[in-house]
Amino acid sequence: MTEPMNKTVVAIEYPRHDETITSDAYTFRIAAMPGVRSVEVSVNDGAWQPCRQAGGSWWYDWSGYGPGEHGVASRVELADGQRLATDHRFFKVELARGERRTLSPRQARQLAGRQELSRQMAHKFVVVAPNRPAVVRRLTELLSQEGANIDSLLVENLGDVAYFRFLLEKENGLRGAIESEGFQVADDKVFRLDLPNRPGEVDRLTRKLTEKGIALRYLYGTSHGETTKVVFAVDRTEEAVGVVKELDKRVAAEAAAA
Numbered sequence: 001m002t003e004p005m006n007k008t009v010v011a012i013e014y015p016r017h018d019e020t021i022t023s024d025a026y027t028f029r030i031a032a033m034p035g036v037r038s039v040e041v042s043v044n045d046g047a048w049q050p051c052r053q054a055g056g057s058w059w060y061d062w063s064g065y066g067p068g069e070h071g072v073a074s075r076v077e078l079a080d081g082q083r084l085a086t087d088h089r090f091f092k093v094e095l096a097r098g099e100r101r102t103l104s105p106r107q108a109r110q111l112a113g114r115q116e117l118s119r120q121m122a123h124k125f126v127v128v129a130p131n132r133p134a135v136v137r138r139l140t141e142l143l144s145q146e147g148a149n150i151d152s153l154l155v156e157n158l159g160d161v162a163y164f165r166f167l168l169e170k171e172n173g174l175r176g177a178i179e180s181e182g183f184q185v186a187d188d189k190v191f192r193l194d195l196p197n198r199p200g201e202v203d204r205l206t207r208k209l210t211e212k213g214i215a216l217r218y219l220y221g222t223s224h225g226e227t228t229k230v231v232f233a234v235d236r237t238e239e240a241v242g243v244v245k246e247l248d249k250r251v252a253a254e255a256a257a258a
Contacts, residue, residue: 009033009084010076013057015091022094030058030074037077044070045123045170047189047237067093085187087176121189122151124231125175127164128184131157139164139183146177151192152222152231167192167231190233191244196251197228208243209234 014029015021030051032039039058040048043065051058051074069092075085129135136155143150143166151167167190168174178185195201202221209216214234221230234240 009036009078010039010074010086012072012074012086012089015072015089017089017091019091020094021091024095025061025063028060028062028072028074030060032058032076035079037079037081039074039076041072041074042189043072047121048075065093067095121237122192122231123168123170124188124190124233125164125166125168125178126186126188127178128186129162129164131160131162136162136164138181139178142178142181143174146174148174152229188233189237190231191240193230193232193244193247194251195228195230195247196254197223197226201228202230205230205232205243205247208246209240212236212239212243214240214243 009032011031012028013031015026028041028051030039030041039051039053041051041060042048043062049060051060053059069090071088071090073086073088075083077083127139129139148168151169153167154163154165156163156165175185175187193205195205202219206216206219214236217233217235219230219232221228223229
């Protein structure tokens with residue numbers, strides 16, 4: 001799970017807030033405390049991308065983008081495995097009129113991979129609030145006002161604290177709206193996959209991930225009728241897209257043949 005940002009741990013230095021970028025390539029600069037395992041960035045709510053370390057900072061080379069409004073967030077993984085994330089930093093891209101860029105084959109594959117990734121994933125939110133009826137009611141009211149169409153939901157009460165966990169297809173600025181009400185929010189990107197409700201299907205998923213050297217961070221699911229819906233997060237998100245696509249195609253082929 002990605003916890004809310006601790007500004008002494010990770011911060012986006014460049015781009016600045018509301019900065020205008022006019023070049024066709026740009027390098028993000030991230031500051032992070034010493035001793036972190038890794039630093040990643042997510043552009044426009046896309047997949048988390050690894051940064052490189054040099055000169056006391058962390059860097060991510062961004063290219064193949066278009067004009068308009070963009071947003072970037074960064075996160076670090078600490079030595080104990082905990083992840084801390086920044087808020088989104090918003091900026092603009094303005095390119096010369098009529099300028100056209102030709103993507104290299106590698107950039108085109110990366111762009112296609114990110115688009116495919118976004119179709120396979122959802123946003124997982126964990127909202128932490130005092131365990132009081134009025135507080136939980138305010139949260140559900142806020143979600144309704146924001147037009148949040150929740151895919152799945154789990155509320156846990158642990159003593160004086162309530163954990164409100166839910167999935168959304170798109171974030172659409174919801175985190176900021178929730179935080180503005182004083183709630184603590186953590187969010188993460190997760191895969192959603194429908195599998196046949198029969199023995200061996202979850203084992204097939206974990207085996208294929210293991211064969212690719214991909215480690216599960218967590219997995220949960222529920223079954224209804226002939227379908228088992230699983231939600232999971234991994235340590236190497238983009239590499240897992242191929243596994244999810246393969247299983248999706250197999251399930252679709254079985255359904256067509258039935």
